């Protein structure tokens with residue numbers, strides 16, 4: 001249900017759900033069940049959905065607003081929504097903790113776009129409701145719950161720079177990036193993750209030799225240029241506009257690196273400063289008003 005009338009500024013609890021960005025993503029192998037093993041450096045952008053919660057006597061319900069709320073309505077409504085699935089999973093962790101109230105999800109991130117919007121929403125719901133319901137679940141319990149909700153939910157629960165391996169369950173802290181800017185661009189075409197994995201070909205890539213610290217953003221970019229996104233070619237085949245998006249980001253003044261995130265179609269550009277990224281985003285938005293474009297800093 002998309003509702004515009006609720007005044008979320010009066011809601012007691014708010015939680016950000018930042019976009020996940022895979023700075024590099026190597027498919028390193030394949031499990032017996034067909035899932036692909038990954039090695040990825042994951043960061044979180046200042047862009048994101050926002051989740052609000054007001055406890056109340058009514059049964060727990062979710063309303064969705066925002067630019068992409070309507071898209072999500074068609075794709076995942078009611079109890080299937082990752083926010084409600086996360087809420088119910090958390091209730092299951094502590095019998096007797098069930099509470100009612102209204103959740104409002106401001107859906108600002110494009111759906112099925114490689115930046116983990118649904119995973120970020122689920123993770124935000126776990127953080128928010130753990131606090132609101134005073135569940136006080138341990139980090140281990142929350143991470144285990146997160147894993148049952150999706151491969152990217154554990155990293156989104158932490159929402160900090162991490163190296164992600166396995167299919168998302170192996171997380172190790174990674175050095176924070178030096179101050180830099182990021183542009184995110186999505187052409188508006190949803191991309192199917194299973195199809196992109198199915199179309200991927202080529203050799204498995206090795207695990208990257210990730211440094212323990214960065215001197216500056218040039219150091220980060222030099223490292224990232226030695227890596228790649230193993231799913232980029234497949235995503236370009238499924239969704240040819242990805243190639244144009246990459247060229248347009250890469251052609252922006254000050255762009256240090258342009259690459260696709262996750263299984264696409266969202267692509268990112270790295271810049272020296274958040275201001276340079278915002279300026280590039282403004283220019284891209286002028287030329288492509290139908291695209292979703294964001295520019296700013298990292299979390």
Ligand SMILES: C[C@@](CO)(OP(=O)(O)O)[C@H](O)COP(=O)(O)OP(=O)(O)OC[C@H]1O[C@@H](n2ccc(N)nc2=O)[C@H](O)[C@@H]1O
Nearest residue numbers: 034035036114115116150151152167193194197262263264
């Ligand atoms: C590629 C990544 C990288 O962060 O990001 P997104 O593109 O989703 O943002 C994730 O690993 C996405 O993981 P997840 O969110 O679980 O993918 P799902 O949509 O549930 O997976 C759909 C299907 O893709 C294939 N799949 C997915 C993940 C994986 N490591 N190997 C796979 O082979 C499987 O066929 C799976 O059934």
Ligand SMILES: Nc1ncnc2c1ncn2[C@@H]1O[C@H](COP(=O)(O)OP(=O)(O)O)[C@@H](O)[C@H]1O
Nearest residue numbers: 075076081082111112113114115116117118119
């Ligand atoms: N709250 C939610 N936000 C986004 N997608 C959701 C949500 N709940 C369920 N979904 C479903 O999860 C799928 C993956 O969406 P999303 O996380 O945006 O993809 P990606 O990780 O590729 O960016 C979508 O097709 C959508 O149907």
